[in-house]
Amino acid sequence: MTDELRKNFIEQIIDKDLETGKCTPPIHTRFPPEPNGYIHIGHAKSICLNYGLAVKYNGRFNLRFDDTNPTKEDQEYVDSIKNDVDWLGANYKENLFFASDYFQQMYDYAIQLIKKGLAYVDSQSAEQISENRGKAIKVDGKTITPAGTDSSYRNRSIDENIELFEKMKNGEFKDGEHVLRAKIDMAHPNLNLRDPIMYRISHEKHHNTGNDWCIYPMYDWAHGIEDSLEGITHSICTLEFANHRPLYDWFLDALEINHPQQIEFAKLNITYTVLSKRNLLTMVEEGIVNGWDDPRLPTIMGLRRRGFSAESIRNFCSRIGVAKTESTVDIQLLEHCLREDLNKTSNRILGVIEPLKVIIENYPEDMDVDWLDGINNPEDESAGSRKIPFTRELYIEKSDFMEEPPKKFFRLAPGREVRLRYAFFITCNEVVKDGNGEIVELRCSYDPASRGGNSPDGRKVKGTLHWVSATHSIKSEIRIYNRLFTAKIPGKETGNWKDDLNPESLKILKNCYIEPFIKKAKHSERYQLERIGYFCVDPDSTNECPILNQTVTLKDSWKKKNSSPSTNKEKQKKRNRDNAKS
Numbered sequence: 001m002t003d004e005l006r007k008n009f010i011e012q013i014i015d016k017d018l019e020t021g022k023c024t025p026p027i028h029t030r031f032p033p034e035p036n037g038y039i040h041i042g043h044a045k046s047i048c049l050n051y052g053l054a055v056k057y058n059g060r061f062n063l064r065f066d067d068t069n070p071t072k073e074d075q076e077y078v079d080s081i082k083n084d085v086d087w088l089g090a091n092y093k094e095n096l097f098f099a100s101d102y103f104q105q106m107y108d109y110a111i112q113l114i115k116k117g118l119a120y121v122d123s124q125s126a127e128q129i130s131e132n133r134g135k136a137i138k139v140d141g142k143t144i145t146p147a148g149t150d151s152s153y154r155n156r157s158i159d160e161n162i163e164l165f166e167k168m169k170n171g172e173f174k175d176g177e178h179v180l181r182a183k184i185d186m187a188h189p190n191l192n193l194r195d196p197i198m199y200r201i202s203h204e205k206h207h208n209t210g211n212d213w214c215i216y217p218m219y220d221w222a223h224g225i226e227d228s229l230e231g232i233t234h235s236i237c238t239l240e241f242a243n244h245r246p247l248y249d250w251f252l253d254a255l256e257i258n259h260p261q262q263i264e265f266a267k268l269n270i271t272y273t274v275l276s277k278r279n280l281l282t283m284v285e286e287g288i289v290n291g292w293d294d295p296r297l298p299t300i301m302g303l304r305r306r307g308f309s310a311e312s313i314r315n316f317c318s319r320i321g322v323a324k325t326e327s328t329v330d331i332q333l334l335e336h337c338l339r340e341d342l343n344k345t346s347n348r349i350l351g352v353i354e355p356l357k358v359i360i361e362n363y364p365e366d367m368d369v370d371w372l373d374g375i376n377n378p379e380d381e382s383a384g385s386r387k388i389p390f391t392r393e394l395y396i397e398k399s400d401f402m403e404e405p406p407k408k409f410f411r412l413a414p415g416r417e418v419r420l421r422y423a424f425f426i427t428c429n430e431v432v433k434d435g436n437g438e439i440v441e442l443r444c445s446y447d448p449a450s451r452g453g454n455s456p457d458g459r460k461v462k463g464t465l466h467w468v469s470a471t472h473s474i475k476s477e478i479r480i481y482n483r484l485f486t487a488k489i490p491g492k493e494t495g496n497w498k499d500d501l502n503p504e505s506l507k508i509l510k511n512c513y514i515e516p517f518i519k520k521a522k523h524s525e526r527y528q529l530e531r532i533g534y535f536c537v538d539p540d541s542t543n544e545c546p547i548l549n550q551t552v553t554l555k556d557s558w559k560k561k562n563s564s565p566s567t568n569k570e571k572q573k574k575r576n577r578d579n580a581k582s
């Protein structure tokens, strides 16, 4: 495929704009979060898209806070969003902006519109405004929008409008007493153009401008001006703004200022996940999760605490591409991108999450610890190796032993020999049980000649198990996270996403043992516990009690489903299938 064909639809628009001279380089994009919550992986898609375009076209990228609503916004959100954008790798340091810095300019522009007879102060109540705007109704299966009703204040004189608007600005009215509206068309088929509100009164303190202002611009009025003032060339937003575009254009045309182009793309949805900030806030406020950085949440903070790398999120965003129609991405693709990166970058360690004691009976009781070599990362030679202590008493995973193993169980069983990773071959001689018949200990013997896990005489074993020393490992806590929802599309069947919450989304295991190396691990470091999964050191972790969050298991269902056939037989089968189709 040529590079041209591989370009997404936004790149094709940009190419054309550059070719026809509609836009002169550099192209300029922006990410415009409202600081009213923490950003999530949907926002990451927007960041990667906008920043990625700026990099690709040697253009510019702004981080701009769309902070026009003091009732919901907070400095705390500004700080965290900056941190998250930075972590994702989008460089905005020279290009950080706040919509609130343009309040004076926006006000001056509003006065211009009033003077042109294109805006007026309305004194109807919010309910009256909404009622008189009208709404879409269905008649014979068709949606129609009967004309709205003009406000009785619509024909106020320019002078009266200016006087009232100045008084609104000077704090002479209470919240809700008046609004400023654009004078467009109360019969317009697009409801957004039925005299939209430009300003409302709010006496709330603003995180940036304090009490300087008590009138605040509405999104549609503010956004185009922000884009225009910053010289944005391509204002990329999600599909729900498509029917706001005529208004975006109307305001910029009316002001006769630099006119960026709004382009809409489909927002990201992921299976088993809820993304809207409002619902995430509900989960935090109702204690469904433990805060905004709960590792089960799709917030950037949550994903980070869970152990996601920025690289894996960027890869995911680039693989899903951009489209013009809504779809839902399989969460397994996100997990696949994560594994792909963690496999390359994380060191391996040994740990046992559900321990079963093993005594090596023929290991001399007075013998000291035997320090064995473990490879840190088979994917990265430069990661080197470390020493792992082998002792007479060990732990293996409970699930790696069966007293009466079925046919395909190749792990430990009575009389059977297996390999302990990096260590020795051991054979199970005796099973010790407590009064309830629970297995509490295995008595085994080892073959000293198999040190390093190598077969001494060519004899083969089918299973290789992970293990730790019972006396020289560190007792740790492991938090296992499962999907937060049991339904593919939460709320789709039940009507309420809360009814699809998974009651088993968090399991805390407090009796886990990890090799001593874990003591040196720092917060946020990522490891693979061999044969179990990828883990990340939680910020609550201490030297005395390390805490690991399970990032993702090892089993890659997405890869399995989507991998290309590997054997010749499979390849032939696929060829036959393809031939049959064509």
Ligand code: ATP
Residues within 6 Å of the ligand: 031, 032, 033, 034, 035, 041, 042, 043, 045, 046, 236, 237, 238, 266, 267, 268, 269, 275, 276, 277, 278
């Ligand atoms: P939410 O819908 O989660 O409440 P929002 O759209 O209100 O988020 P904003 O801070 O207004 O959040 O969004 C900043 C930018 O991120 C906007 O350009 C918006 O279109 C984009 N964005 C938000 N959610 C997604 C998503 N799921 N996929 C892609 N882009 C998104």
Ligand code: MG
Residues within 6 Å of the ligand: 034
């Ligand atoms: Mg929003």
